[in-house]
Amino acid sequence: MRRYVIRRLAQAVVVLWAAYTLSFLVLDFLPGDPVSAMAGGGLDQVSVDPAQLEALKREYGFDKPVLVQYADYLGRAVQGDFGNSVATGQPVTSVIGDALPQTLVLTGAALVLAVVFGTGLALAATYTAGRALRQLLLSLPSLGVSLPTFWVGLMLVQLFSFRFRLLPAFGNDGLASLILPAVTLAVPTGALLAQVLAKSLFTALDEPYVQTARAKGAGRARVHLRHALRNAALPALTIVGLLVGNLLAGSVVVETVFSRNGIGRATVSAVTVQDIPVVQGVVVFGALVFVLANLAVDLVYPLFDPRIVVASATRRRSFV
Amino acid sequence: MRSLPRSGRALGSLVLTIVAALALTACGSGDGDTTGNGGTGDGTPRSGGTLTFAVGSYAGCVDPHQVASNDTIYALRQIVDSLTDQDPSTGKIVPWLAERWEVSADARTFTFHLRPGVTFSDGSPVNARAVRENFDAARKLGAKASLATGYLSGYVGTETPDDLTAVVSFEQPNAQFLQATSTFSLGLVAGSSVRKTPDQRCTDGVVGSGPFALDGYVANQSITLVKRKGYNWGSSLWRKSGEAYLDKVLFTVVPEAGVRTGSLVSGQVDAIGSVSLADEAALKGGGAVNLQTRANPGVVFNLGLNNSKPLLRDVAVRQAIQVALDRRQIVDTVYPTGSKPATSILAHTTPYHSDVSGQLTFDAAKAKSLLDAAGWQVGGDGVRTRNGTRLSLSVGWFANAATNQPTLELIQQQLKAVGVEITLKELQIAQITQVQQSGDFDALWGNITRADPDILRSTYSTTLANTYRLAAGALDPVLTEQAATVDPAKRQALVNQAQDLIVRNAHVIPVVELTTALGVSKKVHDLDFEASSRIQLHDTWKS
Numbered sequence: 001m002r003r004y005v006i007r008r009l010a011q012a013v014v015v016l017w018a019a020y021t022l023s024f025l026v027l028d029f030l031p032g033d034p035v036s037a038m039a040g041g042g043l044d045q046v047s048v049d050p051a052q053l054e055a056l057k058r059e060y061g062f063d064k065p066v067l068v069q070y071a072d073y074l075g076r077a078v079q080g081d082f083g084n085s086v087a088t089g090q091p092v093t094s095v096i097g098d099a100l101p102q103t104l105v106l107t108g109a110a111l112v113l114a115v116v117f118g119t120g121l122a123l124a125a126t127y128t129a130g131r132a133l134r135q136l137l138l139s140l141p142s143l144g145v146s147l148p149t150f151w152v153g154l155m156l157v158q159l160f161s162f163r164f165r166l167l168p169a170f171g172n173d174g175l176a177s178l179i180l181p182a183v184t185l186a187v188p189t190g191a192l193l194a195q196v197l198a199k200s201l202f203t204a205l206d207e208p209y210v211q212t213a214r215a216k217g218a219g220r221a222r223v224h225l226r227h228a229l230r231n232a233a234l235p236a237l238t239i240v241g242l243l244v245g246n247l248l249a250g251s252v253v254v255e256t257v258f259s260r261n262g263i264g265r266a267t268v269s270a271v272t273v274q275d276i277p278v279v280q281g282v283v284v285f286g287a288l289v290f291v292l293a294n295l296a297v298d299l300v301y302p303l304f305d306p307r308i309v310v311a312s313a314t315r316r317r318s319f320v
Numbered sequence: 321m322r323s324l325p326r327s328g329r330a331l332g333s334l335v336l337t338i339v340a341a342l343a344l345t346a347c348g349s350g351d352g353d354t355t356g357n358g359g360t361g362d363g364t365p366r367s368g369g370t371l372t373f374a375v376g377s378y379a380g381c382v383d384p385h386q387v388a389s390n391d392t393i394y395a396l397r398q399i400v401d402s403l404t405d406q407d408p409s410t411g412k413i414v415p416w417l418a419e420r421w422e423v424s425a426d427a428r429t430f431t432f433h434l435r436p437g438v439t440f441s442d443g444s445p446v447n448a449r450a451v452r453e454n455f456d457a458a459r460k461l462g463a464k465a466s467l468a469t470g471y472l473s474g475y476v477g478t479e480t481p482d483d484l485t486a487v488v489s490f491e492q493p494n495a496q497f498l499q500a501t502s503t504f505s506l507g508l509v510a511g512s513s514v515r516k517t518p519d520q521r522c523t524d525g526v527v528g529s530g531p532f533a534l535d536g537y538v539a540n541q542s543i544t545l546v547k548r549k550g551y552n553w554g555s556s557l558w559r560k561s562g563e564a565y566l567d568k569v570l571f572t573v574v575p576e577a578g579v580r581t582g583s584l585v586s587g588q589v590d591a592i593g594s595v596s597l598a599d600e601a602a603l604k605g606g607g608a609v610n611l612q613t614r615a616n617p618g619v620v621f622n623l624g625l626n627n628s629k630p631l632l633r634d635v636a637v638r639q640a641i642q643v644a645l646d647r648r649q650i651v652d653t654v655y656p657t658g659s660k661p662a663t664s665i666l667a668h669t670t671p672y673h674s675d676v677s678g679q680l681t682f683d684a685a686k687a688k689s690l691l692d693a694a695g696w697q698v699g700g701d702g703v704r705t706r707n708g709t710r711l712s713l714s715v716g717w718f719a720n721a722a723t724n725q726p727t728l729e730l731i732q733q734q735l736k737a738v739g740v741e742i743t744l745k746e747l748q749i750a751q752i753t754q755v756q757q758s759g760d761f762d763a764l765w766g767n768i769t770r771a772d773p774d775i776l777r778s779t780y781s782t783t784l785a786n787t788y789r790l791a792a793g794a795l796d797p798v799l800t801e802q803a804a805t806v807d808p809a810k811r812q813a814l815v816n817q818a819q820d821l822i823v824r825n826a827h828v829i830p831v832v833e834l835t836t837a838l839g840v841s842k843k844v845h846d847l848d849f850e851a852s853s854r855i856q857l858h859d860t861w862k863s
Contacts, residue, residue: 032750089519
């Protein structure tokens, strides 16, 4: 078990480093630089004094060779210092720290909605006896996955905020302003969960133990919830990492449509002006969340199914 | 997986249709014509209330010296006062914090006599020393405050013979400086703000002496202003003396245009910025909204030709492009109601503007004959060639305004009709300065807001940045001389000459005036544009 944990942790570190390096390379390949963006940052095309621009570049260290900049950034990042935002001068850690609570509330609420409705939909679809209704229910997840989040958000605002005036269209002030964005974000995530869960429920329902349970006289509902769902939950658990990624990516769009402050919005503004330190910080943070979620799943998994640790240990021995 | 993709898609399109239909009904509800101009009039003004203003973007900084983006300036303009103000209808410079001033005959020395008893919102006095500290600090901001630094180019220093007299001097004549003192870029901030680092000023905000004070803000989210109690030193242009009417103003960032528009129509906000032609229909549908527009002064949206490129060195080619454009069609197709085709390189709201639209009228036949005469023959694909060279240009543009791409696509079609091929090259906003300095472009699309004709010198003088690579010539002395001329009549003659030279030689191609369009609830009154087409909220009230 210890070996298993250490191996997973090492993998996590490699993923983080790769994310950091890759984002640095991408930002470096982009045309333009953050200092020019800052100097020319208005709507207008004002000409800037080249000498002053050079001075500013020196001040931020953008005049140094790329490798030196990379080593510099990485060295400090390892110590948890991601530098200051080029656009605002605020430390990157506080840019993320300020935005994090709002994003956590949003993604948390969306995750709860996604789990409740995703599970509900999968259960309803697999439980339904009527063929037509079942097909209808089964087609909902693929619809949910394929609808653009952006469009779903705009439609919800149009209906519930502008037409019926029930909920605010923007902001992050209280529960009322959370409902529409959370529902929007829950649609693709819940749909993904429903897809996977419905599939594994069908598989589980065909297993011999279900036949056995049925033969012993267990009712349909009991077989469905007690036996099939419990076993079908395991494959669904593996996609938690994917769901977390989904939620984080979706928050960029949802926070923009609903004008919510959060990591997604901070990312969009940082990318627009090529605010390298902030983008780097957000990428590493995103990778960290992703890695942690997967790590948690990997570590929890053996508790459900001890065969996993045994398998991995065996595989390892055979390699050595 | 047992789901059926085909039925899923069919169901999807059904749901799509239903929701779209619902949304359309939502847009179409309500009636009544609402496009008007300004909400003046009905009833007597009353104090109190909160104005909520939704803007599209956030500049990442709450220091008016370092920010140039309109959306953020709307808020920050309200927290700083300026030495002078500029009358939006006449362009005349009038008293604000300075009761009067003298400009030396050589336009190098400016003496401001300050109004007594003015304080910043931290209680410190607005005096000659504060003026000196502000200008000294603005110079040091360098490229972080490109507007302020440009206005103070050649700044020698500020002397303070007494507490209320500030004497600002320059190395060279600098006639534009008086107008510059009316802008937000040189608005005065307290000593406590001056002594902060540029980054601190950005993140903490600044303390000003304006009719509103910064009450708080959240990055990417909102800027809150509160009324300054005891304010009694407003601009001589304002209708109301003393404090502002509104208790509070909340600027909230709503990036999505559709959400901004819907929020205004459904009464969730009182005013919105960045209204496009596409949003107008939805605004009119609500019945409770006015559309307010004003052209931004300064250099109009233009094709900024690189005069040093082989193809563009030929004046006939430049002039042909100039008359091949149907500006009226561009304005009607792409720009919000109230926008105007360019009548000069300067917008009509710029002081000293002169109308040279006679040279900017659409004349495809003339364009063709100019190109024929210059030896450009129409080739098989409709694009002209000369000695094997195609008459093909690339236009660089930035996604900083929604109108840019449709405008350029229309320009592309219009020029194609006379045999000029245009390719469009989208650039990143972070590239603007870089591309300008490298000179690696045929043409750039853009504009510059500035309510003083000196913008022509800073943009087109060959002795300065000379972004568009003009060859030194007759234009230079004219531009230099207008900067040294204080007498309005003489300066007018020089500025007329400059506009004529730029347009006649088609150094760059003026196309359309940038028009600031705001959507304002009918409950909001006297939300006025100032001379640079940003807003002034001291006189604004809500019924």
